[in-house]
Amino acid sequence: MSIIETNQLVKVFPGGIRAVDGVDFEVKAGEIYGFLGPNGAGKTTTIKMLNTLIQPTSGTAMVAGFDVVKSPAEVRKRIGYVAQDIGVDEYATGRENLTLYGHFYRLDGPTIKQRVKEIFELVDLTGYEDKRVSTYSGGMRKRLDIAMGLIHRPEVMFLDEPTAGLDPQTRIHVWDHIENLAKAMGVTIFLTTHYMEEADHLADRIAIIDLGKIIATGTPDELKRSIGGDVVTLSPRETGAEECQEFIRRTQSALSGKPFVLGTQATDSELAVYVNKGESAAPRIMRLLASEGIEVESLSVSRPSLDDVFLKFTGRTIRAQEGTRTTYAQMKRKRDRR
Amino acid sequence: MNLLSDIRYQVLRHLRTLFRIRVWIFISLIQPIIWLVLFTQVFKSLSGLPGLGTASYLQFFAPGVVVMTVLFGSAWAGMGMLQDIDMGILSKMLATPVTRLSIITSRVIASMVMLVIQALIIFTIAVIMGVNIATGVPGVLFSIILICLLGLGFAAFSNGLALLFKRPEPLMGVINFVALPTVFLSSAMMPSQLLPGWLDTVRHFNPVDYAVVGVRDLVLTGYVWSDLWRSMLVLAAWATAGITFGTLMFRARAE
Numbered sequence: 374m375s376i377i378e379t380n381q382l383v384k385v386f387p388g389g390i391r392a393v394d395g396v397d398f399e400v401k402a403g404e405i406y407g408f409l410g411p412n413g414a415g416k417t418t419t420i421k422m423l424n425t426l427i428q429p430t431s432g433t434a435m436v437a438g439f440d441v442v443k444s445p446a447e448v449r450k451r452i453g454y455v456a457q458d459i460g461v462d463e464y465a466t467g468r469e470n471l472t473l474y475g476h477f478y479r480l481d482g483p484t485i486k487q488r489v490k491e492i493f494e495l496v497d498l499t500g501y502e503d504k505r506v507s508t509y510s511g512g513m514r515k516r517l518d519i520a521m522g523l524i525h526r527p528e529v530m531f532l533d534e535p536t537a538g539l540d541p542q543t544r545i546h547v548w549d550h551i552e553n554l555a556k557a558m559g560v561t562i563f564l565t566t567h568y569m570e571e572a573d574h575l576a577d578r579i580a581i582i583d584l585g586k587i588i589a590t591g592t593p594d595e596l597k598r599s600i601g602g603d604v605v606t607l608s609p610r611e612t613g614a615e616e617c618q619e620f621i622r623r624t625q626s627a628l629s630g631k632p633f634v635l636g637t638q639a640t641d642s643e644l645a646v647y648v649n650k651g652e653s654a655a656p657r658i659m660r661l662l663a664s665e666g667i668e669v670e671s672l673s674v675s676r677p678s679l680d681d682v683f684l685k686f687t688g689r690t691i692r693a694q695e696g697t698r699t700t701y702a703q704m705k706r707k708r709d710r711r
Numbered sequence: 712m713n714l715l716s717d718i719r720y721q722v723l724r725h726l727r728t729l730f731r732i733r734v735w736i737f738i739s740l741i742q743p744i745i746w747l748v749l750f751t752q753v754f755k756s757l758s759g760l761p762g763l764g765t766a767s768y769l770q771f772f773a774p775g776v777v778v779m780t781v782l783f784g785s786a787w788a789g790m791g792m793l794q795d796i797d798m799g800i801l802s803k804m805l806a807t808p809v810t811r812l813s814i815i816t817s818r819v820i821a822s823m824v825m826l827v828i829q830a831l832i833i834f835t836i837a838v839i840m841g842v843n844i845a846t847g848v849p850g851v852l853f854s855i856i857l858i859c860l861l862g863l864g865f866a867a868f869s870n871g872l873a874l875l876f877k878r879p880e881p882l883m884g885v886i887n888f889v890a891l892p893t894v895f896l897s898s899a900m901m902p903s904q905l906l907p908g909w910l911d912t913v914r915h916f917n918p919v920d921y922a923v924v925g926v927r928d929l930v931l932t933g934y935v936w937s938d939l940w941r942s943m944l945v946l947a948a949w950a951t952a953g954i955t956f957g958t959l960m961f962r963a964r965a966e
Contacts, residue, residue, distance in 0.1 A: 424806045426966045446808060454806035458799025464728040476720045477807040479713070521803070531806075 376402040376529055376561045377423065382432035384418050392418040394585030395432070400563055400578075402528075405555055407576030408565040409679060411691045415585040416565035417457065420533050423563070424454045437528045450478070453522025453560075457534040459514045460521075461506050467493070467517050468502040471524055478525035485524070492520045495557060496550055512543035516550060523554065530554075532564040536571060548574055567691055569679040581683055588686040593679060600677035600685060601635040603651030605658060607644045610668040617642050620667065627665045633657060638684050645684055651675070714810045721817030725791065726824060739825070743780045743833045747773065747840065754900075762902040764931050773837040774926035775899035778858060780833060781826050782893065782919055785862035786886045788822040789873030796877055802966060815870050815961050819954070822866040823859050830855055842930070850929040853939075860946035861922040867953030871960035893919045898927075918949040 377400035384393040393415040400406040408416045421427045423436055425445040434441045437451035461470050468489055475485035493499045496516040506514060515535070522530055535551065536544040552575065555562050566572050572579050573593045581589045581596070589596055609620035621639045628634045628646060633654050635647040648654035651674035662669055675681075684690050729735060751769040763771045792815075795801045804814065834844070834851050844850055869886065876882050894900070896913050897920035903911055914920040925942035928935040 421802075421966065426802055426805055449806060449808045452806065454803060456799045456803055458802075460799035460801075460803030462724070462728070462800060463798075464731050465724065469724070469727070473720055473724055474807060476716060477804070477809040479808070518803075 374402050375399040376438075377406070377434070377436050377563060379423075379434040380432055382419070382422060382434055383430045384415075384422060384427065385430045391585050393422070393429075396582070396585070396587055398580050398587060398590065400529075400561060402561055403555075403559055404577040405551075405562040405564065405575050407572040407579040408563070408582055409567070409569065409572040409576075409579050409683075409691075410565075410582035411567055411689075414567075414582045416567075416582060417533055418585075419582075420454075420531050420563070420565060424452055424531050425449055450525070451528045453525070453527035453530040455519050455522045455530065455532045455535060457537055459511075459518045461514055461518050463507040464505070466503050466505055467498060467509070467520075470506065470517060471521055474521045475524050480525065488524050488526075492523050495523070495554055496520045510543075511539060512546055515539060515543075515547055519547075519550065519554070523558065523560075526558065527560060529561045529563060532562060534565055534567070536566070536568065544568075544571070551575060569683075569691060573679055579679070581679070581686070583683070583687050589682060596679060596682045597677040600681050601647045602649040603647075603654070604675050604677050604681050605646040605648055605651055605655055606673045606675070607646065607658070607662075608642060608670050610670040612642065614641070620644070623665065623667050624662060627661055627667065628658065631657075631661070636685075638688060640684065640688065640690060645681065647677075647685075713808075714813055717810045717813035718817045718820065721813060722821045722824070725818060725821035728791070729821070729825060739784070739829060740832060743776055743829065744836055746776045746779065747833070747836060750776070750900075760902075760905070762904040764902065764927075767841070769837075769840060770842050770931065771902070771927075772900065773833070773842045774854075774930050775894075775923055776837075777830050777833050777854065777926055778861065778897075778899060778919060778922045779894055780829050781858040781862045781922070782865060783890055784826050784829060785822050785865035786869055786890050788818060788866035789869035789871075789882055790879070792818055792870045792873040793877070793879055793882060796873070805965060811961070811965075812958070814965075815867070815957050818870055819863060819866045819957070823862060826858065826862045827855055830858055844930050845933050846929045850934075854926045854929050857922050857925045857942055857946060860943070860950045861918055864918060864946070864949040864951075864953035867950070867957035871953070871957035874957075874960040874964040877964070893917055896920070897923050899923045918946060921945045921949075 379396055379398055382393055382396045383391065385391050396419060408419065410416055422429045423434055423441060425441050425448050428442060436448045439447040441448050471489050471492065472485050475488065480488070489502065493502055496519060498513060498516055498520070501509065501513065506517065509517065532551065536547050539547060548571065551562065554560065564575065576593065578592055579590065579596060580587045607624060609617055611620070621644050624644050625637050625639070628637060633648055635649065637647070638645045646658065655672060655674050659669065659672065680690050750772055754768045754772070758768045759766055765771050838844065846853065872882050872885055896910065896917050898906065898914060899919070903914065906914070921942040924938050928938050
């Protein structure tokens with residue numbers, strides 16, 4: 374049974390920006406569904422249409438059996454929403470934050486009291502109920518933030534970038550809590566993220582989204598298998614834009630038609646070569662390029678990641694768009710220059 | 712019923728927040744006292760001036776201080792809404808079944824509660840300092856109705872502007888631009904007979920002046936019904952305008 378279903382969902386913002394451009398997908402009850410894509414891909418806009426915060430320009434979306442445009446009030450009763458910003462009141466205690474939301478969901482006093490106890494246990498905050506949120510750490514606030522979306526036992530939880538801005542250790546901790554509550558409460562989770570590891574680790578199924586369109590869907594394994602075997606990543610010795618283009622063009626023509634090469638995909642500064650067996654393909658590639666006089670700075674062999682899937686469909690990497698991608702070779706060159 | 716329950720719990724939240732900020736409480740209580748003492752010292756030599764309607768400037772000025780405190784307090788009411796927008800609290804709330812109207816209404820009501828408390832404190836201090844209120848306790852309650860209408864309008868406008876701008880800088884700019892001039896463009900500090908002609912005309916377009924005139928009548932003279940009716944009507948219109956603006960902005964800008 375599908376608990377979220379969209380049909381050609383579109384959001385055009387004033388100024389003509391098509392943030393979400395005809396999105397179709399289906400989320401089954403009880404699964405963790407991940408929306409993976411770079412910043413600005415349309416993930417948050419999609420969530421805000423599904424949780425009734427903004428109206429779609431066209432298309433339809435059903436959440437927990439109700440149309441988000443025709444019956445927003447019914448949808449709101451059945452969903453929990455955890456935004457990217459931690460929307461907790463710092464001047465209130467954890468209990469006060471949760472209790473206010475209990476009242477919004479029309480729960481009575483004793484029920485709220487009971488649920489606060491249960492939920493604080495679930496997110497591992499027992500003992501902090503009556504402490505002010507201003508004394509909580511970042512990870513504790515995020516867990517309280519998640520807890521506030523659970524007080525009414527929703528059918529669907531929307532988590533928008535649940536670990537953005539958290540340090541790696543806290544991130545893993547929050548992952549554990551998300552997995553726990555999915556199991557403990559049987560709640561369907563729809564989460565967006567630009568961290569491949571997060572989608573890979575948490576999601577049962579993933580939709581990869583870019584520029585407002587879904588470019589691939591499947592389980593993490595299915596998506597990675599779609600690449601073929603392994604990925605050999607090559608980067609050129611010369612790093613100027615023209616030299617990189619020259620390197621990519623020459624390498625692609627040297628490799629074209631070779632039976633062990635399944636395909637290639639270039640970024641601005643690297644070339645990904647998809648092969649059946651990375652271990653045996655790597656020396657062959659090196660030999661081939663040496664004979665053509667193409668100088669390679671570094672070569673790496675890896676199992677396909679979700680970023681490779683993204684790269685295959687878009688010609689860009691998610692990491693590069695976050696501005697954090699630095700290859701080992703680039704780091705080495707920087708160090709050598711000093 | 713849902714609306715009333717939502718308003719109740721949110722008003723409690725806003726008041727709790729204010730009472731937990733100790734600096735805020737301290738300043739809110741001290742500021743009107745400083746105004747009462749400081750201004751009456753500065754303008755001491757004006758006592759006995761014809762047109763004051765009383766021998767002491769303190770007696771004349773106390774209603775002005777009440778109105779100024781209400782004005783400044785409610786004009787800043789939008790900052791709390793801004794904080795909620797900025798922290799993501801508002802959008803999180805909007806994804807719940809909470810009644811939409813309760814969000815802005817509860818903020819305005821919480822502002823009113825604080826203003827009534829502040830006004831009562833100022834009246835008390837003024838009486839201790841020797842101010843004689845002509846209409847007594849009923850007059851104080853009447854005054855509170857007038858200044859609540861004034862504050863309601865300013866608080867609702869301020870919340871509306873917070874939703875419109877969604878940034879503190881323009882909101883602070885507008886408040887600073889509006890607050891002091893509206894005091895000086897009224898008879899809060901000077902009796903209207905002593906104001907230059909153009910200013911005496913301008914003050915008739917200023918809701919602050921209607922509150923000042925009404926409260927001053929009640930403190931200095933008694934029930935001057937011609938003034939009081941006019942003040943009530945104008946301030947009610949002002950409050951309605953503010954609430955309309957605030958609600959429209961909420962509909963258009965909250966997400």
